[in-house]
Amino acid sequence: DAGVTQSPTHLIKTRGQHVTLRCSPISGHKSVSWYQQVLGQGPQFIFQYYEKEERGRGNFPDRFSARQFPNYSSELNVNALLLGDSALYLCASSLAGFPTNEKLFFGSGTQLSVL
Amino acid sequence: AQSVTQLGSHVSVSEGALVLLRCNYSSSVPPYLFWYVQYPNQGLQLLLKYTSAATLVKGINGFEAEFKKSETSFHLTKPSAHMSDAAEYFCAVSDGNTDKLIFGTGTRLQVFP
Numbered sequence: 001d002a003g004v005t006q007s008p009t010h011l012i013k014t015r016g017q018h019v020t021l022r023c024s025p026i027s028g029h030k031s032v033s034w035y036q037q038v039l040g041q042g043p044q045f046i047f048q049y050y051e052k053e054e055r056g057r058g059n060f061p062d063r064f065s066a067r068q069f070p071n072y073s074s075e076l077n078v079n080a081l082l083l084g085d086s087a088l089y090l091c092a093s094s095l096a097g098f099p100t101n102e103k104l105f106f107g108s109g110t111q112l113s114v115l
Numbered sequence: 116a117q118s119v120t121q122l123g124s125h126v127s128v129s130e131g132a133l134v135l136l137r138c139n140y141s142s143s144v145p146p147y148l149f150w151y152v153q154y155p156n157q158g159l160q161l162l163l164k165y166t167s168a169a170t171l172v173k174g175i176n177g178f179e180a181e182f183k184k185s186e187t188s189f190h191l192t193k194p195s196a197h198m199s200d201a202a203e204y205f206c207a208v209s210d211g212n213t214d215k216l217i218f219g220t221g222t223r224l225q226v227f228p
Contacts (some may be wrong), residue, residue, distance in 0.1 A: 004158070033215070040220070040221075041220055041221070042205050042207075042218030042219050042220050042221050043159070043205070043216075043218050044218070045215035045216065045217070048215060056215050058215065090158055090159070092158075092159075103161055104159075104161065104216075106158030106159040106160070107158050108156065108157050108158045109158055
């Protein structure tokens with residue numbers, strides 16, 4: 001079975017541009033979460049979606065938005081890119097989105113570089 | 116607010132030596148604690164988790180961690196390091212009422228032959 005897939009794997013943008021990152025969860029998983037991992041730091045929670053509704057939001061500006069589609073895939077959008085948005089963006093999926101009760105599966109991430 | 120602190124951003128051990136990676140938590144409610152491993156150019160993989168069932172938790176690849184409430188610690192250990200254990204290790208916490216994980220800053224483990 002395919003794991004969590006993310007596209008693209010690498011992306012280079014310039015300041016002020018917009019970016020869309022995509023994630024396909026494991027088949028049957030209904031929850032998708034997004035994390036930002038800046039070099040040298042641990043991942044930080046951005047969003048969680050379950051059954052196409054936002055379940056949680058981290059401390060990120062409104063430039064960050066996301067959505068989940070009927071097939072449970074998800075997009076993360078970032079507007080007006082800043083240099084500080086350069087990071088590895090990780091997507092994780094699970095059946096129902098409770099990491100205390102079930103396992104989160106992470107994708108390999110999208111490495112975003114903002115120049 | 117919940118948080119975890121990982122002491123030591125880099126740990127180096129010889130192959131066959133004991134691995135000890137430290138994690139202390141700060142939580143006003145009983146925490147749920149996790150250890151994840153990240154190999155180069157890969158996502159995170161769950162090693163083990165503590166959800167109050169038992170204080171000594173055994174995980175994959177021979178790793179285990181002990182929850183010590185008196186010390187607010189959840190250190191990760193492995194009796195004998197293998198070259199394949201070289202990776203970045205993250206401790207994380209959740210209060211169980213939300214769905215997000217709060218990660219520490221990570222510890223990079225190097226294993227020398």
